[in-house]
Amino acid sequence: MVEPNSTPGPSTPRLSAGVIPYRSAPDGACEIFWVRRSESLRFMGGWHAFPGGRLSDTDGAVPAAGSVDGSDAYARSGRPAAHTACALRELFEETGILAVSGRLPSVGQVREARDQLLADALDFGAWLRSHELALDASRLRFAGRWVTPPLSPVRFDATFFLLEWERDEVGQPTVIPGELESGEWIRADEALLRWDEGDVLLAQPTLETIRVLGEHGPDGRNLLWRSQSHEPNSPHSIEFRPGIRVIPLEARTLPPATHTNAMLVGSSELVAIDPGSPLPEAQRRLAEIVREEAQRTGGRLCGIWLTHHHEDHVGGVEALRRQFDVPVWAHASTAARLAESGLRIDRRFEGGELVTLAGSPPLRLRVLHTPGHASGHLCFFEERTLTLLCGDMLSGYGTVVINPPDGSMVEYLESLERLAGLGARVILPSHGTMMRDARKALTAARKHRLWREDRVFGAWQAGQREPAAMLDAVYDEINPRARELAVRQVIAHLERLAAVGRIPPLPAELRMQLGRG
Secondary structure: OEOOOOOOOOOOOEEEEEEEEEEEOOOOOEEEEEEEEOOOOOOOOOOEEOOEEEOOOOHHHOOEEOOOEOHHHHHHOOOOOHHHHHHHHHHHHHHOOOOEEOOOOOHHHHHHHHHHHHOOOOOHHHHHHHOOOEEEHHHEEEEEEEEOOOOOOOOEEEEEEEEEOOOOOOOOOOOOOOOEEEEEEEEHHHHHHHHHOOOOOEOHHHHHHHHHHHHHOHHHHHHHHHHOOOOOOOOOOEEEEOOEEEEEEEOOOOOOOOEEEEEEEEOOEEEEEOOOOOOHHHHHHHHHHHHHHHHHHOOEEEEEEOOOOOHHHHOOHHHHHHHHOOOEEEEHHHHHHHHOOOOOOOEEEOOOOEEEEOOOOOEEEEEEEOOOOOOOOEEEEEOOOOEEEEEOOOOOOOOEOOOOOOOOHHHHHHHHHHHHOOOOOEEEEOOOOOEEOHHHHHHHHHHHHHHHHHHHHHHHHOOOOOHHHHHHHHOOOOOHHHHHHHHHHHHHHHHHHHHOOOOOOOOHHHHHHHOOO
16 A cells, blocks of 8 residues: 555556577577666666667657568557667667668768767658658567556567677667666576576566577567567566566555555565455466466475455455465464454464575575564565565655554654665565665655654644644645545654654544554
8 A cells, every 4th residue: 555645656657679699609509689778767767678769759750661560460460660660760779780781981970870879869761761761660570569567657568589690790789878877799508697696687578589589599589579478467476586476466455556566585485475356367377377388397386475454455365365375474463363254374473584495406495574554564585586475565666655544653763774775686565666775765764754753743733733734734735535645654654753742642643643642
């Protein structure tokens, strides 16, 4: 659950296109050219990717010749021709590769055009026409279409193409530092090894493409088409970290979020975390993903783990338990609360346990009791890849709700502080996409809470005593439908202010509102 004063939910996917430049290594292995995005970028800063970007309004007017190899599959994907122009424009802008039909201008003219394009000061189509050039779409091989699942406010409907670029071709790829930090040719199998060791971050389309190219070469691209055979917006899994898959499922959560991330962790031994959707179709698809992964790894599902008891995290527990006949694990406090609704917890976590899931390599998950959002809230820290599965400690959609009496702002801030000292690299939350720089994200969340608390304290000092009357001073603006939840946040902050001695002990009527007598 997230605070009401937050950004809109998942957006309509933005049309985009990308190119995977490839060539043969001396031993015949496939090499790819990938780029590293600048650390300063708000979206996927520091990730490795392929050259590409959003369609522009002018891409449809750029002169192009030839047709894409695999045009039948390309047409079935529903992509208009402007995607090829976008892909080749972005390729030139980001790497300097200019795939055209016609006689190339001088090296200096090409370099100047690229500089102007990077500065957003060039009409690319007009420049091509002035040199009697056309983009050569026949150099492209259709490599699939990917739609970002609704786990992020920033989503893309991306079409990818392969482009063979030999070692002796004019205009070898280079990266001009800016939005991109670097670029390099690398063997596909080496790229996978770096990802498996946790050294690089890859989006699912990039990861799956490298896997196919490493094992089958460019002729295996039909495997990519098949991997995207389900409807683009149906639930599917994203392997953000080795052996850790995120499956966004539509759930009864608070807006602006619409989905809760179920997670599938492990290989030989698998556990499912927070199957939260009550919808039969989402439950069916989750079970299908579990079976697919178990078949791929030769493993089996051996348990369901819960971060906490809220409806949007447990709505599909019984359906998954029936399908696979596995035990459900949770904290004792979570078990007590779910017993009231008839949901049985088979085994209990206390916090501090280290669970090793067999596989190649094995995953080591430290169970952490992190009360605050809920008294029985758990996080799971994978110690090999330093990945924190944080449940509702953080959210990609605004700020987490702290709702007394089960929620406690005192405990929540203490839990955030402990997690910040854990040494995690990345965070996978239950709502939203992966967060890079775990310590920074956790520290920022705690800082935001203390900033909000100072506003509550200011309202108290100004003589206000009713939480509802403090809202205008505490929030810059608030949706009228969310006022009740906002009042609960103010009450949680007042309890902490009293606990740390900044205000006197709360009067009886406020303690009653807290639910603490």
